Amino acid sequence: MVESGTSASPETGHPGGDRPRLDRQRILEAGAVFIEEHGVRQLSMRRLGAELDVEAMSLYRYVPSREDLLDGIVESVVDELYSDPEVYVEPRYGWQDYLLRLAHGLRRLAVKHPQVFPLIATRPAEAPWVRPPLRSLRWVESFLRAMTQAGFSNEQAVEAYRAFSSFLIGNLLLEVAALGADIGPVEDPDPSPSRQADLTDYPLLQELQDLLSEDRSKQEFDAALDALLDRLDSQLT
Amino acid sequence: MVESGTSASPETGHPGGDRPRLDRQRILEAGAVFIEEHGVRQLSMRRLGAELDVEAMSLYRYVPSREDLLDGIVESVVDELYSDPEVYVEPRYGWQDYLLRLAHGLRRLAVKHPQVFPLIATRPAEAPWVRPPLRSLRWVESFLRAMTQAGFSNEQAVEAYRAFSSFLIGNLLLEVAALGADIGPVEDPDPSPSRQADLTDYPLLQELQDLLSEDRSKQEFDAALDALLDRLDSQLT
DNA sequence: ACCTGAACACCGTTCAAGT
DNA sequence: ACCTGAACACCGTTCAAGT
Numbered sequence: 081m082v083e084s085g086t087s088a089s090p091e092t093g094h095p096g097g098d099r100p101r102l103d104r105q106r107i108l109e110a111g112a113v114f115i116e117e118h119g120v121r122q123l124s125m126r127r128l129g130a131e132l133d134v135e136a137m138s139l140y141r142y143v144p145s146r147e148d149l150l151d152g153i154v155e156s157v158v159d160e161l162y163s164d165p166e167v168y169v170e171p172r173y174g175w176q177d178y179l180l181r182l183a184h185g186l187r188r189l190a191v192k193h194p195q196v197f198p199l200i201a202t203r204p205a206e207a208p209w210v211r212p213p214l215r216s217l218r219w220v221e222s223f224l225r226a227m228t229q230a231g232f233s234n235e236q237a238v239e240a241y242r243a244f245s246s247f248l249i250g251n252l253l254l255e256v257a258a259l260g261a262d263i264g265p266v267e268d269p270d271p272s273p274s275r276q277a278d279l280t281d282y283p284l285l286q287e288l289q290d291l292l293s294e295d296r297s298k299q300e301f302d303a304a305l306d307a308l309l310d311r312l313d314s315q316l317t
Numbered sequence: 318m319v320e321s322g323t324s325a326s327p328e329t330g331h332p333g334g335d336r337p338r339l340d341r342q343r344i345l346e347a348g349a350v351f352i353e354e355h356g357v358r359q360l361s362m363r364r365l366g367a368e369l370d371v372e373a374m375s376l377y378r379y380v381p382s383r384e385d386l387l388d389g390i391v392e393s394v395v396d397e398l399y400s401d402p403e404v405y406v407e408p409r410y411g412w413q414d415y416l417l418r419l420a421h422g423l424r425r426l427a428v429k430h431p432q433v434f435p436l437i438a439t440r441p442a443e444a445p446w447v448r449p450p451l452r453s454l455r456w457v458e459s460f461l462r463a464m465t466q467a468g469f470s471n472e473q474a475v476e477a478y479r480a481f482s483s484f485l486i487g488n489l490l491l492e493v494a495a496l497g498a499d500i501g502p503v504e505d506p507d508p509s510p511s512r513q514a515d516l517t518d519y520p521l522l523q524e525l526q527d528l529l530s531e532d533r534s535k536q537e538f539d540a541a542l543d544a545l546l547d548r549l550d551s552q553l554t
Numbered sequence: 555a556c557c558t559g560a561a562c563a564c565c566g567t568t569c570a571a572g573t
Numbered sequence: 574a575c576c577t578g579a580a581c582a583c584c585g586t587t588c589a590a591g592t
Contacts, residue, residue, distance in 0.1 A: 102556080125585065137586080138557050146585065198439055201490070207514045208495050209529040221519040228521070238528045242491075242537055250487025253438070254479075258445050277444045282458040284465070291475045292446040300479055311544050339575080362566065374567080375576050383566065 102134060104142040108156040111149060116195045120150070154199050158215050161185055175230035176309050179244065182223070183305050186213055186248055187255075194256040201253050211245040213252065231316055240312050247308050255297040339371060341379040345393040348386055353432045357387070391436050395452050398422055412467035413546050416481065419460070420542050423450050423485055424492075431493040438490050448482040450489065468553055477549050484545050492534040 100106070110131055114123055125146055129136040143149045162168055167185035190197040190213075201212050214220055220241065227237035279286045337343070347368055351360055362383055366373035380386045399405055404422035427434040427450075438449050451457055457478065464474035516523045 124583080126583085135558055136584095137559085137588095140586075141556070202435055202439065202494070204494070209526075210514075211491055211494075217514060217516070217519050217522060221522050224521045224525060234525055234528055238525060238531075239533070239537065242533075243541060246487035246491050246537075246541065247483075248487070249490055250483035250485070253486055253490070254448055254483050257439070257441070257448075277447075277454060279454070282454050284461045285454060285458050288461060288471055288475060289446075291471055294475075296476070296479075300476065300483075304480060304483065307544070307548050361564080363564085372577055373565095374569095374578085377567075378575070 102132065102138060102142060104152070105156070107132065107139060107142055107149070108152045111153045112157055112193065112196055115153065115199075116193060119195055120199065123150075125149075150199060151203060153196065154203050154215070157189070157193050157196050158200060158213070161189060161219075164188065175226050175232075176313070178226045179309060179312075180305070183244075183248060183301075187252060187301060189213075190252040190256050191259070194260040197252060197256045201249050211242065211249075213248050214241075214245060232312075236312075236315055240315075243308060243312070247304060251297075251301050251304060255301070258295070258297070339369065339375060339379060341389070342393070344369065344376060344379055344386070345389045348390040349394055349430065349433055352390065352436075353430060356432055357436065360387075362386075387436060388440060390433065391440050391452070394426070394430055394433050395437060395450070398426060398456075401425070412463050412469075413550070415463045416546060416549075417542070419451075420481075420485060420538075424489060424538060426450075427489040427493050428496070431497040434489060434493045438486050448479065448486075450485050451478075451482060469549075473549075473552055477552075480545060480549070484541060488534075488538050488541060492538070495532070495534070 107128070111123065111128055114128055114131055125136040125139055128149075129139055132139075139149070143152060164185045166188075167181050169181070190200075193200075197213075200215065203212070203215075205212060205215050206217065210217065210220060214223065223241055223244070224237050227240050228234065232240060279289070285292070344365070348360065348365055351365055351368055362373040362376055365386075366376055369376075376386070380389060401422045403425075404418050406418065427437075430437075434450075437452065440449070440452075442449060442452050443454065447454065447457060451460065460478055460481070461474050464477050465471065469477060516526070522529070
């Protein structure tokens with residue numbers, strides 16, 4: 081990238097290519113944007129540097145490694161949940177209300193960041209029992225408090241936490257996979273006929289193809305969530 | 318799976334390091350073993366070649382690219398399901414029996430290949446509606462046939478298929494993550510104190526840490542599966 | 555204090571060449 | 574027919590050097 085010649089104002093101001101100075105948060109956000117645009121596989125230190133008008137090596141002043149960069153991006157995206165006004169309210173309307181808000185907040189997050197969500201779901205967490213997508217001690221504590229205060233035993237609260245995590249991962253991972261289809265690697269669209277499945281040997285698939293292609297994620301999410309809440313409720317007394 | 322042929326095998330003389338000749342299936346199996354031993358991140362064409370006593374470039378005669386290699390490994394591991402005698406029986410004992418067998422077969426697969434399973438769960442499939450971990454048209458057809466023949470409507474069968482996939486992904490992905498903890502990248506054990514979470518601000522987590530660390534995956538899997546079957550059953554009639 | 559250039563070890567992949 | 578050597582473009586990362 082040809083640049084510089086920006087000797088006039090060191091702080092700010094150029095309309096075309098100004099460079100607000102590097103800092104960790106700016107790098108993480110640029111990383112999240114880059115992943116959403118090009119996929120994780122395409123994210124290299126060099127390319128992210130270029131995006132920020134900087135050499136790759138400069139990033140190492142703020143981020144110890146590419147791995148740590150990815151962890152940082154995940155953390156920074158998940159932290160958006162704290163500023164979701166629909167989620168972050170005092171849990172005084174009962175545990176079902178709390179779980180509903182939390183689940184829908186995480187679904188909004190997943191749909192907003194379909195390319196980052198698989199990382200949220202699959203990166204190793206701080207401790208083995210901190211299960212995605214609730215990747216922080218603070219949320220786990222909050223979850224368990226809501227449940228125990230509602231009358232669940234310690235064992236039941238922990239079991240509910242696990243069931244809730246599994247429910248979210250399964251539903252949201254498959255939803256974003258169907259969305260962007262790029263849940264792991266591979267970037268090219270590839271609309272070649274080879275990619276179009278040959279259904280001649282599968283009469284039922286042929287018949288149901290329209291149904292199978294229909295997107296009912298929202299309804300299914302709500303239905304499964306409802307069933308989960310019922311199941312948990314039945315454990316209470 | 319050692320192949321036939323190679324009768325006198327004149328060129329495989331070395332006692333310690335004989336080289337049974339390259340073929341696609343051998344490469345895929347070696348890849349699966351390598352991933353289970355060292356993690357996906359460590360798998361490079363060069364290293365896999367070395368494992369097979371061959372230069373990396375030789376692999377390209379059987380596998381178009383590293384991406385395709387990973388897809389091939391996933392396919393070859395999932396294909397083990399066909400030779401699981403507990404799973405692959407005629408579905409004449411009812412749909413619940415069928416779903417139970419299938420679910421437990423996939424759980425065995427996940428536990429046997431904890432490092433490969435995340436790939437099974439996250440690699441883009443043949444068609445967008447072919448949801449992991451049932452990554453083949455054949456299994457989807459089989460699933461839908463079992464359900465419709467049991468009296469589910471087309472819509473209900475498709476919905477059941479989606480609910481079943483989500484259930485499996487959520488439960489099994491989190492189970493293998495807790496197992497190997499390496500659900501994505503990063504290889505080092507790192508038992509440093511920095512990795513040990515500081516729980517001073519989270520009294521409930523402190524109190525429940527033993528419960529949280531307990532492994533109850535099998536029971537929870539069975540309980541959630543049971544609840545799912547009940548939910549589906551209630552839609553019948 | 556912050557960024558860069560050059561360098562190292564390692565990748566995936568191509569292709570002409572060996573046997 | 575099957576494998577290899579050399580080469581290319583690209584990585585992550587280190588470190589001494591620039592400003």
